[in-house]
Amino acid sequence: MPWWIPFLLFQLQPPLEIPEKNPHTTAADVEMGKRLYLGRCGGCHGPTGDGGKGANLAVAVLPRAASDRALYRIIRYGIPDTEMPGSLMDPHELWQTVAFVRSLGQVPAVAITGNAEAGAEVFRNKGACLGCHALGNEGGRMGPSLSGIGGRRGAGHLRAKIVDPASDVPDPFRLVQLTTKAGKAVRGIRLNEDTYSIQIRDFNGNPQSFWKADVAAMTSEKKTNMPSYRNKLSETELNDLVAFLASEKGNR
Numbered sequence: 746m747p748w749w750i751p752f753l754l755f756q757l758q759p760p761l762e763i764p765e766k767n768p769h770t771t772a773a774d775v776e777m778g779k780r781l782y783l784g785r786c787g788g789c790h791g792p793t794g795d796g797g798k799g800a801n802l803a804v805a806v807l808p809r810a811a812s813d814r815a816l817y818r819i820i821r822y823g824i825p826d827t828e829m830p831g832s833l834m835d836p837h838e839l840w841q842t843v844a845f846v847r848s849l850g851q852v853p854a855v856a857i858t859g860n861a862e863a864g865a866e867v868f869r870n871k872g873a874c875l876g877c878h879a880l881g882n883e884g885g886r887m888g889p890s891l892s893g894i895g896g897r898r899g900a901g902h903l904r905a906k907i908v909d910p911a912s913d914v915p916d917p918f919r920l921v922q923l924t925t926k927a928g929k930a931v932r933g934i935r936l937n938e939d940t941y942s943i944q945i946r947d948f949n950g951n952p953q954s955f956w957k958a959d960v961a962a963m964t965s966e967k968k969t970n971m972p973s974y975r976n977k978l979s980e981t982e983l984n985d986l987v988a989f990l991a992s993e994k995g996n997r
């Protein structure tokens with residue numbers, strides 16, 4: 746029998762029942778997962794999972810992979826119609842990668858020392874954050890909705906956004922707006938960009954590619970409209986505000 750037949754059979758076997766929780770989570774598994782990750786994922790998601798061409802993986806809760814099983818499936822099969830590819834690894838390696846990706850979300854969590862109730866006051870009054878941000882049903886639309894922000898972002902990011910907003914505009918998935926020389930206006934999420942071209946996913950979910958030579962104007966959120974509160978809030982107010990945002994899990 747040719748040597749490759751067992752490999753073929755291995756690939757053709759029906760998908761195994763995938764456990765809900767990762768069965769391989771020892772320190773050695775995480776270490777092996779790290780190696781697999783750096784080789785296969787780091788190029789897109791960044792060595793520490795915080796950016797590049799892929800989604801930010803260094804978050805407390807992955808929006809599409811809340812459970813280990815969901816994460817396993819994403820790594821194995823990819824996300825259809827996106828740049829996220831599937832991976833041919835054996836189940837043990839897949840779980841090791843899952844274990845490492847989970848560890849990215851537990852990056853040294855910035856200690857939350859503030860008082861969330863006092864922070865809610867700062868949010869509403871002195872900070873006037875609702876002028877631009879929605880929370881539940883109230884607030885403005887100039888900035889992104891902060892409903893559930895505590896589940897999506899770590900405290901370090903939240904603090905950075907408030908004191909130095911331009912420092913931490915997430916690089917992948919930046920919102921861009923461009924107008925072509927032919928007059929077509931497109932707004933969407935930046936997927937990829939090089940010297941000559943840019944790829945965007947519009948809000949209907951369709952990827953679109955443009956030659957920069959055809960683009961008349963382009964703006965991106967890196968130039969943020971978010972004002973800095975560095976000199977407007979005391980250290981206590983800042984800590985309280987971060988505690989409030991971190992506690993905001995979208996259950997309103």
Ligand code: HEC
Nearest residue numbers: 785786789798799800807808809810819820827828829832
């Ligand atoms: C070619 C680039 C590329 C490679 C390689 C890649 N990814 Fe991705 N990944 C993406 C992109 C782009 C997305 C976002 C897909 C979208 O929604 O458009 C993504 C999304 C994800 C998500 C979903 C995050 C969420 O929103 O919940 C996970 C998890 C993920 N990748 C893990 C991995 C792992 C683990 C590997 C390595 C085995 C890997 N990726 C390899 C580009 C890549």
Ligand code: HEC
Nearest residue numbers: 872873874876877887888889903906910914969970971972
């Ligand atoms: C003048 C409008 C404006 C005001 C006022 C404002 N923001 Fe923002 N904020 C923005 C914009 C625009 C963005 C999106 C661009 C960016 O990320 O820099 C943003 C982004 C953010 C983010 C990042 C969201 C994410 O998904 O990571 C946080 C957190 C945030 N603001 C918190 C606050 C808080 C807290 C206040 C009040 C102290 C506040 N903002 C006041 C406009 C505003």
